Amino acid sequence: MTALAHETLEAVMPKVATPPSDLDDVLWQAWKAMELPEGYHAEIVEGFIEVSPTGRYSHGQIANRLRDKLVVFLAQGEFVARQDMNVIHKRKVWIPDLFIALEDAEEHVTEDGLGIDASAVQLIAEVVSPGKESLERDRSRKRRAYARAGIPVYVIIDDFDGHGTVSVLTGPVPGEARYASEVRMPYGTEVIIPDGPAKGFVIGEGITGGLRGQG
Numbered sequence: 001m002t003a004l005a006h007e008t009l010e011a012v013m014p015k016v017a018t019p020p021s022d023l024d025d026v027l028w029q030a031w032k033a034m035e036l037p038e039g040y041h042a043e044i045v046e047g048f049i050e051v052s053p054t055g056r057y058s059h060g061q062i063a064n065r066l067r068d069k070l071v072v073f074l075a076q077g078e079f080v081a082r083q084d085m086n087v088i089h090k091r092k093v094w095i096p097d098l099f100i101a102l103e104d105a106e107e108h109v110t111e112d113g114l115g116i117d118a119s120a121v122q123l124i125a126e127v128v129s130p131g132k133e134s135l136e137r138d139r140s141r142k143r144r145a146y147a148r149a150g151i152p153v154y155v156i157i158d159d160f161d162g163h164g165t166v167s168v169l170t171g172p173v174p175g176e177a178r179y180a181s182e183v184r185m186p187y188g189t190e191v192i193i194p195d196g197p198a199k200g201f202v203i204g205e206g207i208t209g210g211l212r213g214q215g
Contacts, residue, residue: 079197086115089149125155144177163211
């Protein structure tokens, strides 16, 4: 969590111990009150407000390549690829690098209009950013959070795992905060989405680029 998040929490939290059952409400109010500088966004992940900067060029390049190809793959269907939108699950808030949801999702927009309910989301993809906190967030904390929310497919594109890997996790077990199945392959290998509206979609070198750190 950055200093910005700490300052906001101090401003809205009562000066007494907060019961665990009320933590979600406190974090929710703090998140809604935040005014961030341009180029930053805030999420609520596993009991923390996490503030992150906009991704670097290579991060955005991969995310946009993925979206561009998914737009073509999903064309003429009822599902679409989206970016820069809040996904909300029981007062947890995520801003994935990409997600797939119904194109006509008005009935799934949260009552306050702040985002789309996680129940309408069929796939989430995250492109891992550098730094210990970012690595831990996408590889572990969000992995658990998305499984708890029952997101059917979670894709992790990770420049920092060896020479680069793509992981596709399926079969969420919400009560155990885990996915039952995982396929993890190195960059340069084609990885196929096995389920959902993107079933059969291939993530390969055209999206990730080649192996990292190769001479």
